[in-house]
Amino acid sequence: MKSARASRTNSAVRGPGGLSVRLDVRALTVVVLLLLAALAASVVLIGTGDFPIPAGDVLKTLLGDGNAGQEFIVNELRLPRVLVGLLVGASLGLGGALFQALSRNPLGSPDILGLGQGATAGALVMIVLFSGDAGQVTVGALVGGLATGLAIYLLAWNRGVHGYRLVLVGIGMSAIMTAVNGYLLTKADLVDAARSVVWMTGSLSGRDWAQVWPLLALCAVLVPLVLANGRGLRMMEMGDDVSYALGVRVERVRLLLMLSAVLLTAAATAAAGPVSFVALTAPQLARRLTRSPGPNLLPSLCMGAALLVTADWISQRVFGADQLPVGVVTGVLGGVYLLWLLVTERKAGRI
Numbered sequence: 001m002k003s004a005r006a007s008r009t010n011s012a013v014r015g016p017g018g019l020s021v022r023l024d025v026r027a028l029t030v031v032v033l034l035l036l037a038a039l040a041a042s043v044v045l046i047g048t049g050d051f052p053i054p055a056g057d058v059l060k061t062l063l064g065d066g067n068a069g070q071e072f073i074v075n076e077l078r079l080p081r082v083l084v085g086l087l088v089g090a091s092l093g094l095g096g097a098l099f100q101a102l103s104r105n106p107l108g109s110p111d112i113l114g115l116g117q118g119a120t121a122g123a124l125v126m127i128v129l130f131s132g133d134a135g136q137v138t139v140g141a142l143v144g145g146l147a148t149g150l151a152i153y154l155l156a157w158n159r160g161v162h163g164y165r166l167v168l169v170g171i172g173m174s175a176i177m178t179a180v181n182g183y184l185l186t187k188a189d190l191v192d193a194a195r196s197v198v199w200m201t202g203s204l205s206g207r208d209w210a211q212v213w214p215l216l217a218l219c220a221v222l223v224p225l226v227l228a229n230g231r232g233l234r235m236m237e238m239g240d241d242v243s244y245a246l247g248v249r250v251e252r253v254r255l256l257l258m259l260s261a262v263l264l265t266a267a268a269t270a271a272a273g274p275v276s277f278v279a280l281t282a283p284q285l286a287r288r289l290t291r292s293p294g295p296n297l298l299p300s301l302c303m304g305a306a307l308l309v310t311a312d313w314i315s316q317r318v319f320g321a322d323q324l325p326v327g328v329v330t331g332v333l334g335g336v337y338l339l340w341l342l343v344t345e346r347k348a349g350r351i
Contacts, residue, residue, distance in 0.1 A: 093304020
């Protein structure tokens, strides 16, 4: 029975030179369906707003067959926002999958480990202490996220980085960064404090092409790099000793993937603010859909993109355009999911 089930969900594809590649049909199907869902939600989201546009007209405009008004609304106002949402969601989904695989813990998410809080601290320093513009706030968030990730790695290091130590250090760092952020808010004047709170909520409002291109370039470099190391990451889930025996340079791969995850998370936070819980929920939902062991990197990436654009559509459709930031929607949905996950893990005896 087990072998019959495996044959239905996996198949071997033989390439040139006799190279055989095992293909997980279910995982591939989930990836395709999630991509289609993300694209469909994006088209609907582009058409949503004070000036609604039917989905058919959105597609015509994207193909260059719309009128002047539609082209301005779609290409200049709404398309950049949707692209930022897709890229941020994909980055958070992939970063969350990496951290959960490296820590071997479903709670090993950037939200729990304090990377989002570290990036927020960097942004608040630029807002509160230097009254920085949007570009300087973005740089501050990137630096804050990278510095926090480096601190977590160094503090968790003890002849290697192990899962529970990484999570515990991350929780402590999250508490420290939260306290720092609270202190910075108390030092801000009224205008800077209001600006900081809006940024800390996590929103796609007002995003333009200036946020799209840097994030797209970073994803174009990091996503292939991460996927190329997916085999080593999957072996590492069996333990460091087994991975060493199979020829995996464990610490080198771990450091490379952790750096990639920190960069993806920091860049996503810099582009849209600390959007909560996407990095936590996307990998778990992807794993449940694929029913496949391993990190499920590509399904998590697609799930994150689909989740964020869908949440942005909900925030606009239910509460009106820009009345509710997308970070509030993901925070509510993710909080419910986190409670369910904690109850499930406790019943299973894992926490």
